[in-house]
Amino acid sequence: MIALREFKDRIGARSFILFSVLGPILVLGLVYMLFALGGETKQHWKVLIADHGGIFENKIMAGEDASITYYFANGIIELDEFKDGKKYQEFDAMLEVNEKVLTNKTGFLFYRIKPSTRMQTRIQYQYERRLEEVLVERFTDMSLQKFRSIKQPIGVTFSDVNDPEGKANDMTGWAGFFFGALIFLFIFLFGMTILRSVSREKSNRIVEVLLASVRPNQLMLGKIIGIGLAAFLQFVIWIAIIGLGLYLMREHLFPDLLDAANMNVKQLILDANDTSYQEKYFAAREYNEFVNLVYERVQFANTLGFFLLFFVAGYFFYGAIFAAIGATMGSESDGQQFVIPIVILLCLSLYAGYFTMNYPDSSMATFLHYLPFTSPVVVMVKLYQGYEPGHAYEIYMSLITLILSAFGVMAIASRLYRNGILQFGHRVRLKHIFKWMKRT
Amino acid sequence: MNTILDIKNVSKSFFRKMAVDNVSLTVQKGEILGIMGPNGAGKTTLIRIINRIVAADSGSVRFDGDIMTDRDLFHIGYLPEERGLYRSMTVEAHALFLARLRGLSKKDAETKIAYWFDRFGINQWRKKRIEELSKGMAQKVQFICTVLHEPKLLILDEPFSGFDPVNVELIKQELIEMKANGKTIMLSTHNMKSVEEICDRAVLINDARKVAEGSVSELRDAQKTGNYTIRFRGNMISFVNALWTGFELVDKRSLGDDRFEVVLAMRGESTFDDLLSVLIGQVKIEAAWESLPSMQDVFIKLVQPVNSSLA
Missing domain, CATH: 3.40.190.10 (Periplasmic binding protein-like II)
Structure with a gap:
């Protein structure tokens, strides 16, 4: 009931509809711009x-x-x-x-x-x-x-011994980073929604009426699930609009530019007898890489499952933290201050993703890969860069770590929530927070 | 079994401050019990313990004979002192949401909503958002949401605070009617007049402890001073002369047209009968009764010693 109410409340809001439509259009606009700029290099x-x-x-x-x-x-x-x-x-x-x-x-x-x-x-x-x-x-x-x-033109291709075809490279790493960032964008936006919703219930005092019917942890979980469902729905709308947009762009706006496969075939025929073929091939690939990346190289289907799992687990992990903050603070402005450390954490996660792209095999990257605060974005980057053969278990280990951490955070958050939710207008003190954490 | 709620030795502290200290009380089926006490006495904490919103550190709460569980909450209607509504929801959706939370099926909830909205005359407001309602209207909605699921026990924390006089009267009449229909009501209030008017029994809590419990008349009797009030027509001087030494004039009030109301204390062995016999023939007695303290007096008298000692 709580989840359903939150869900209906979210999707009924004007901002939800606006963000659902405008967000993906903005992303599409950006992609269009990148394509169009890429297309400019084709000019005569x-x-x-x-x-x-x-x-x-x-x-x-x-x-x-x-x-x-x-x-x-x-x-x-x-x-x-x-x-x-x-x-x-x-x-x-x-x-x-x-x-x-x-x-x-x-x-x-x-x-x-x-x-x-x-x-x-x-x-x-x-x-x-x-x-x-x-x-x-x-x-x-x-x-x-x-x-x-x-004299022969020599092109030296730098390939990973584990990925000789070069399926994973910096560009695909960026794709992973994009998806990781997308996870964090949604987590942050809807995490803030959780925080606002909790603090509003506190400030308008409806919470006591609710608590007479449901347990505090049910209320918290219901809220996280309801808002999460709305986030998921919005995400699906985003994917649908972006997917449709990319398809339409490929079919109608830039048919020649975007059809990377087609273009390469043409070049193959044209340049078969030309000794400059190899040079041309590389040059063509250079500008075509982004288009190629979007349509050919990003394995949406294979990674979607992990994307969703990390999305959900990461959302619960951070969602519980947001809910606990909402419940423990004395007023809405208190909460704004508490958001700053979370924003820093989110920035750290994005940086962790960037770091992993550059130093994928460093021990720091491995640490960030398992750290629940950063794992969703780091795993996305690594997933697109490609795991070394036989190391696929790492992704499951990271997922399990994240899920267990999410449960741990939920347990602590529900204590904070239970003890903090009925405290109004107080000044938040760390000593209270520790006491609330200990109290069952 | 006539006891619906049995609270035994319940204690609760927050950060070393005792909010409820070893309180025991019972609520009988079909009665209206008033919980009185100054601000910060522990009334709200006790009510929250009953509603399982906070857990007691020790003690037990039994509902209808058994140790209370979450399921029993379906039989309780709770209107907290700090009450709120979701401002963006419509009146109907809000009522439906809370009724469903209290375990009603959608169909039952809709039937009950139709009945109560009709009864309180707010049918035309069904589709309005809560934020569009006046405060009084929102208060009606809050009350309806509390009683929608027809609970066996209704717990109201300061039900009359913030309500306008018209709504206070409306709520009082509803409570009396609900009692007549066999419902049990427990209310905490500062409004002593309403305790006198509608409560069968009252419990006084002060400084986290229960300091008095009993029927309203018992509590008033316990604090009575033995004074009597006489209303008469006649001359005030002849009245005072008639009293002589057996009685002492405590208070007097002129009602106009040679009519007076006086409060008298008995001296020595003098009785009410003696008083009547000395007055008859001197003045025309219209009414005479034993002066009982109001619940307000009882409240102040029982609360003051502790507070003054604290001061």
Whole structure:
């Protein structure tokens, strides 16, 4: 009854409906922005090659690059002229080629808007290849084909011995961090709801009427469960809206950009005979990584179970603390002060997640992995980074630790709740809190 | 078995301060028992112990013959002194919620709500939120929520505090009618007049201890001074002359038109009969009765010694 009332009360509130709809829309907006920004790197560039010595002989590459068109100017173009001159405004960048390049191997590119890393890589690569051709022609007797057969572009991929395919990396760690942070966002928001609800019942004195019918721990548990159900419902709404939004974005807004698999296949065909295939492949992957991460790499289905378990256990763990604070404080403003240590704890948890991303195998990360205050977010990060084979039991151990701690905290919180809930307008003293904890 | 509630040697302390000190009392079925006592005497703690909101350090509480359990709470209606309602809920939803908490099925609760809302004339307020109600209206809702499940025992902590006079009268009439229907009522109050009016028995608690228990008339009898009140028509001088030495004038009040009301104390062996015999013929006696202290007097008299010794 208590849980049902709390649940109805929550979902009936305007803020609940607002947050349920606006929250995911905000997240979607953010994802859209990241996609759109990623998409910008696909734009077509016009690069003017100022080659007054005619070193490149007005050519740069055999094939066409869909994203860059090169133009040649054989006179000297001053930087100011390029910057302000009307006829140069159509060019995105000017690539300077002069005799010095043959010795110092350095080229200069002046851009109007900073090119993406991928664009930089492409221009540099194409410049380098054309320069090679010139150098081979001028200084060796070797045929270009011969040179190319000797020189091979080497890409070094850094892979984890336990994860050679690189399924888990920093990016997936971020996904884990995002989910961990999501857990904490919900825990904090609804934890505060628990605190406010308890303190309101205290201040409007309904609590004594309730306590004549239900036990204090039933009241506390009912409240935590009711508000938790509302949190869960809101979470499901979030997932549904975000899921639908991502699907719609993939299908309608960015079909070419977002279909990572499709794109790679196209490139495979196009670039099969091109020796620059490998370079291009990496460059393509670079900007595509976020899209790829969202649609391909995050294993929503596999991790959902653990996500929910840690969500629920973490919620009960923190929820009981919030309820105990609500019950022990003398007035609502007292509670606000008590919230500060909890906020610090929550910040610590987020930092713990970040720390784990960077030092996943450190002993500190292992400690934070089992510490119930931080385990939900740390486990999420580790889950997405991937556990070492044979170490999957760690996740269960962490879960069991969290569940046991949640029970422990609930037991202490229910004592504090029982003894504190009928105290009004007092000043909270630690000595009282310890006494309440001891009293059964 | 006529005892519905049997409290034996109940004690409770908070941080070394005794709130209830070895209190024993019984509540008989069908009676209205008043619990009196100054602020901080321990009345509310005792009531909370009965309602199992706080646990006693020692002693026992029996309900209907058996050691009290949580299930017995379904047979108790409790209106605390510090009472509140969920401000955002509608009147009907609130009443339904509390009735269901007290163990009523949804159907039963709805039937009872319809009956009580009708009885208190608040049917048109059913769908209103509590925050839209006036204080008096909210008080009615609180009272209805307490009696909805038709409890065997009704415990009211300061039921008349904060209620306007119209509602006080309404509640009093309800309590008298509930008693007539066989319900038992226990109420703590500062309102001594209402104790005299509606209580059969009263218990006085002071400084965590029970200092007196008995029927209202017993308590008043125990504190009586032996004075008599005479209402007469006639001359005040001839009245005083007639008294002579056997009686002492304690108090007098003019009612106008040569009518007076006087309080007299007996001296030596003088009796009420002697008094009447000396007065008859001197003045026209309209009424004569033994002066009994009011419950207010009883209260002050029993509470003062302890408080003055504390001071």
